[in-house]
Amino acid sequence: MSSVAKSTAHSIVEASPRVKTFAGMIVVLYALIAILPLVWITATAFKSQSDAIAYPPKIIFQPTLEGYVNLFTVRTRQTRDFIANLPPASTWYDKLVRQHDMVIAGPSKVVPRFVNSLVIGFGSTFLAVFLGTLSAYAFSRFRIPLADDLLFFILSTRMMPPVAVAIPIYLMYRELNLTDTRLGMILLYTAVNVSLAVWLLKGFIDEIPREYEEAALVDGYTRLQAFRKVVLPQAVTGIAATAIFCLIFSWNEYAFAVLLTSGDAQTMPPFIPFIIGEGGQDWPAVAAATTLFVIPIVLFTILLRKHLLRGITFGAVRK
């Protein structure tokens, strides 16, 4: 099973053109249906409040940026007279808001939440990949007592339900004043991501021939120099792929974020569902936030295509 041939098209068993077309049609149909929810959300972001909650749901509508404006601002309702007495709207978004008898009162919390997502995401990714690379190299190249048990222990930390993990973490962070801090979230996400990083990077480093290092050692490099100047440059692709996987995890994580943060360190996932307007969820604004939140993931998915399989199976399946 472990060393089987590459995937070339089946020679005498290659599918006939008709079978291919048929298979293609079903797959494309599935893909289109699967993408539909995402298309709907992207479209909802450009609907006006009334179009978004119209019955029956509107497919054709007048696009507007209201959703995005509402996402980034806090508005107050004013009387027509009050608005008429204001100096003329200076920007396009002021104008848009005034059409609905409102004035902008200030920026919303979305930017700080987005910044939290970025800081916590990149911080934990950097730490996890840094620690993971070192450990993976040691596991890959040195004889370590109980290596398999240690590796399994590192992986088993991922099997706990996040809600279960959050109970003692909550108590611990309360003692250490780490609840609702970016540092606390970075440490927690690093701990979760490091298991993925070690397993993935060990696979990548295993694939780098040892002969390169040996040659360097014979040439008089120390082990650390060989690691830095020979192994690391070879492992760059693997490190980058691992980093993106860690980043996606931290970016998407919800359970820890909702249980351990409430304001200062809150990230986007627990924030998005609570974007509310007058009378319930402000769907165009929620959709706008979702779109902005999802775009980086879509780009990363396309970038990661080749390594996706490895990442989602902790390196168990490689191509």
Next chain:
Amino acid sequence: MTTILQSESPADRFREQPSFRVAARVRGLSDRTIAWLFIAPTIALLLAINIFPLIWMIRLSFTSLNLSMSYLPLRFVGLDNFSDILTDEDVWLRLQTTARFVVCSVALQVVVGFGLALLINRQFRGHSFWTTMILLPMMLSPAVVGNFWTLLFQPQIGPFNSLVGLFTGAAPSSFSMTGEVALAPWTIVLVDTWMWAPYVMLICLAGLRSIPDYIYEAAEVHRASPWRQFWSITLPMTLPFLMLAVLFRAIENFKMFDMVNLLTAGGPGSTTELVSITLKRLAFEKWRTGYSSALAIILFVTVFGAANIYVKVLNKVKQR
């Protein structure tokens, strides 16, 4: 080259290459020092963030700690929490709900995912572009997914009911996917399948591509029917991959919290209340820390035990 669940340990490989001992003679830090220097920070972090809290939780599970009444002195109650949980009818019902969710969603994902993999493996034109499209849902944040599906499932303003109405003639507002006891359990299965069928597909695709052509060529020579080829070549040779996918999905779905919490929040009533949601209510709404710690430990032992048994079976299948 495809490998699945490496059985070879690093130590084995070390022995294969005795020339590597060259390193020991080189100046600088000794290899052993470097090895521990490189591993220590990771282990320290995991000890601090995972193991220490875990031990603390085990201790708490023997107490009656309730954070909303933390002025009460910490009282040790022995195994009372565990026996209370195991005899609590509600907990068993939540576990059944979770089991049904895991079984139904994983089964559906296997059918859809394996089917798609078989079709994509026909290598029609543009298959790699469409594969990427299909993979998108599984990369998204489950919480965000749960949230935007609530819009899609709104009985009147959501497109899902209208679409169903279009095909079946039912009035769009006559049913509610997230609000009806009969439909809600299927709703979470449906959304979970939408999100994770691509995951099974991707792993199965690797399995299908690992089957060498000559086996099919031999089957053709022996005039085996396509049906026969599927049952005696394709399926058995993809099985280890399929089982790996099932393992990962089953664990993940057993832990499921985020998507369902935002889609139905366990409702209506408690028809979709998975055990993680129960745990969250016990620990973070009722603040019964001692009791919920015990439940958390039971869950962890369950996942851990089941996964271990499953991996053993998986390795057997692999060796065949």
